[in-house]
Every structure is written in structure tokens, then in C-alpha cells.
Amino acid sequence: MSTIKLKNADVVLPDRTVRRNSIAVDGGRIVSVGETAEDASFERVLRLDGCTVFPGFVDVHNHGAAGVDVNDADADGLLRVAEYLASCGVTAWMPTLVPDSDDNYRRIIGEIDRLMELQAGKPVAQAVGVHYEGVFANEKMCGALRPEFFKKFDGHQLSELPRLRNGVHMTTFAPEVEGGVALAAELTKQGWIASIGHTQADTAMLDAAFAAGARHMTHFFNAMTGVHHRDVGVAGWGLTNKGVTFDIIADGVHVVPRMLELACRAKTPEKVSLISDSVAPTGMGDGEFELWGETIRVVNGRTQNERGSIAGSVSTMLDGVRMMRSVGFTDGEVAAMASTNPARLLGIDGLTGSIEAGKFADLVVIDGTGNVTMTIVRGQLAAK
Numbered sequence: 001m002s003t004i005k006l007k008n009a010d011v012v013l014p015d016r017t018v019r020r021n022s023i024a025v026d027g028g029r030i031v032s033v034g035e036t037a038e039d040a041s042f043e044r045v046l047r048l049d050g051c052t053v054f055p056g057f058v059d060v061h062n063h064g065a066a067g068v069d070v071n072d073a074d075a076d077g078l079l080r081v082a083e084y085l086a087s088c089g090v091t092a093w094m095p096t097l098v099p100d101s102d103d104n105y106r107r108i109i110g111e112i113d114r115l116m117e118l119q120a121g122k123p124v125a126q127a128v129g130v131h132y133e134g135v136f137a138n139e140k141m142c143g144a145l146r147p148e149f150f151k152k153f154d155g156h157q158l159s160e161l162p163r164l165r166n167g168v169h170m171t172t173f174a175p176e177v178e179g180g181v182a183l184a185a186e187l188t189k190q191g192w193i194a195s196i197g198h199t200q201a202d203t204a205m206l207d208a209a210f211a212a213g214a215r216h217m218t219h220f221f222n223a224m225t226g227v228h229h230r231d232v233g234v235a236g237w238g239l240t241n242k243g244v245t246f247d248i249i250a251d252g253v254h255v256v257p258r259m260l261e262l263a264c265r266a267k268t269p270e271k272v273s274l275i276s277d278s279v280a281p282t283g284m285g286d287g288e289f290e291l292w293g294e295t296i297r298v299v300n301g302r303t304q305n306e307r308g309s310i311a312g313s314v315s316t317m318l319d320g321v322r323m324m325r326s327v328g329f330t331d332g333e334v335a336a337m338a339s340t341n342p343a344r345l346l347g348i349d350g351l352t353g354s355i356e357a358g359k360f361a362d363l364v365v366i367d368g369t370g371n372v373t374m375t376i377v378r379g380q381l382a383a384k
């Protein structure tokens with residue numbers, strides 16, 4: 001583990017962005033920001049004139065990339081996703097599963113366990129847990145999820161979802177499925193992140209889920225009822241409930257740019273996380289791909305399945321960051337949404353998600369044109 005000094009960069013700190021500043025890294029951690037030792041005392045000095053250093057991005061909703069589908073992958077495939085994600089500035093991620101058979105769930109959880117061993121000490125996006133998108137979702141709001149694998153909850157089914165040996169467990173659920181509110185309570189009791197989504201629950205049901213411990217919402221606006229001035233819908237409930245946070249796909253396709261601006265301003269950037277919701281074809285260009293038992297077509301950066309639904313995105317966290325900058329969010333606000341808030345959601349904000357002495361040196365350097373020039377994961381440079 002080497003000592004590195006990043007110098008002459010604009011550095012996005014939790015409370016401000018400082019121009020032409022330095023960061024000192026030692027043993028995989030940030031040791032100081034601003035006041036750093038002489039260049040000669042570092043093994044490596046990186047001059048970053050004209051660049052901005054953000055905390056590494058944290059993606060809590062990712063189905064794969066670079067041709068690899070998380071549901072279908074083995075540990076080596078997942079490692080390729082993790083390499084690709086690091087090249088786009090992601091330093092931590094949650095492999096995200098669409099509803100599947102119990103057998104395949106068991107298999108893939110074993111592969112994520114193995115990934116967690118493989119990734120140790122490598123400069124790739126670090127998988128920190130698993131996100132089950134469903135199986136407790138509303139069939140009418142299924143989007144690209146396969147309803148044949150959906151479950152109801154009568155007190156037992158949570159134990160049917162296999163667990164990782166270590167890591168964060170998150171699930172997206174609809175409060176109105178049978179037993180949904182009891183499920184929210186059980187998830188919370190067992191330390192899961194209970195995230196409301198794929199839902200058309202009414203306000204009373206959402207309030208009940210909130211009271212039971214659900215504090216987050218999945219891909220805001222997508223696969224939920226929208227805002228109407230005589231019916232607030234799931235989205236209006238999420239915007240007005242101050243205790244709930246949400247994540248949102250900032251690709252400009254799932255939610256148009258003006259609506260991203262409107263929703264994230266209304267919610268405030270302190271309560272929003274950006275997600276990619278990316279799927280296997282991400283990074284592969286346009287074409288036809290087999291995914292989740294269907295043919296997915298990617299045309300001009302949009303996915304569509306045979307039922308006409310959008311089937312996840314082919315965007316990256318970097319695309320989301322660019323989008324949010326383009327609609328007027330400051331770098332500090334963008335860092336909160338891309339890094340700090342998702343790290344807090346996952347409970348790993350003591351280790352990563354902001355540029356502060358003592359945290360992991362998880363950093364992404366963006367040049368003046370908005371491209372990633374380098375990603376640093378726990379003090380090591382990721383491959384470009």
C-alpha cells in the first residue's frame with residue numbers, strides 16, 4: 001500500500017468545494033486534506049490541474065454491465081462488472097437481483113460471497129451487500145420484473161431469501177402486497193433496508209409501512225403512481241414525507257431532466273441518492289441482448305423489453321453525475337447524491353462516501369470535460 005499525494009485539484013468536501021487543494025493518502029485511507037506534507041515524502045504525486053476530485057460513487061441499484069447480468073453471473077463475471085464500474089467512478093456497489101427461482105438465488109448469493117473474497121485488495125468497485133428488487137412487489141407495477149417469481153408475506157418468506165455471509169441486505173417491496181406492512185416491520189427488525197417501490201399503495205398504506213420502519217424509496221417515479229393535484233400518489237407521498245429518502249435513475253430517460261431537477265430540489269439533495277439501475281448491455285453500445293428471459297433492445301441509450309417496458313438503464317453513475325451537474329446542481333450537492341447519501345443509506349458512511357481524513361481513499365477524479373481520469377479504490381488506482 002503506497003502513499004499518494006493528489007495535488008492542485010478542486011476537492012469536493014462535505015461542506016464546500018476547495019480550489020487547487022491536496023489530499024494525502026496512506027495505507028488506503030485519506031490522512032489529510034488541504035495541509036499535506038512535502039511532495040518528496042510521498043511515493044507518488046499526482047498533479048491534477050483542472051480536475052475535480054469527488055468521493056467515489058456508491059451505486060445501490062445495479063444489475064450488471066459490460067455484458068454481465070448479475071442474476072446470471074459467477075464471481076469472475078461479477079468481478080468484471082466491478083472493474084467496469086470502477087472505470088466509471090464507482091467505488092462501492094450493491095449487486096441487484098431481479099426476482100428469480102429460489103435455486104438461482106442460492107447460487108448467485110454464493111457467487112457474491114465469493115466475489116467479496118476475490119475483490120479484497122483489488123482496485124475495483126467493492127460489492128458491499130445485495131439488493132433484492134422484489135420479490136414482494138405489486139404485479140401491476142412490475143416493470144421489467146418477472147411476476148411469476150413474486151411472493152406474498154405471511155411471516156415466513158423472508159427466510160426464503162438467501163443471505164450473504166457478510167454485508168448489507170436491502171429489498172425493494174410494495175407495502176400493499178399481502179402482509180406487506182408486517183414485512184416492513186420484519187425487514188427492519190432483521191436489519192434489512194426496506195425500500196418502497198414497484199407499488200401503487202395509497203397514502204394510508206405508505207404511512208403504515210413508514211411506521212413499520214420503511215425509510216427509503218426505490219427508483220423514484222418509476223414503477224410507482226405519480227403526482228396529481230387531487231391525488232398525491234406514491235411519488236407525492238415521498239416528496240412530502242420528510243422522514244423518507246429516495247433514489248432516482250438520473251439518466252434523463254427514466255425521468256426527464258426537468259423532472260429530476262424538480263423532484264431532487266423539492267426533496268433536497270441531502271435526501272436523494274442517484275442510482276444507475278444499469279443492466280448487462282451497459283457499456284456495449286446499441287443492439288439486441290437476451291436478458292431475464294426476454295430479448296431486450298437497446299436503441300440510442302434506451303432499453304425496451306418485448307412488453308414495451310423500459311428494462312433498466314444502460315447508463316452509469318458518471319452519466320447521472322453529468323446529468324445532475326447539467327441541470328444546475330452544485331458539485332457539493334452532486335457528491336451528496338452520488339456518494340454520501342447512498343453510503344449513509346447502506347450504513348457505510350463511517351468508512352466511505354465523503355472526502356474526510358480517516359475514511360477510505362475512495363476517490364474519483366473528473367476532468368474539465370466531465371470524464372473520469374482516474375478512480376482510486378482504498379488508495380489504489382483502478383485500471384482505465
Ligand SMILES: [Zn+2]
Nearest residue numbers: 061133277312
Ligand atoms: Zn432495477
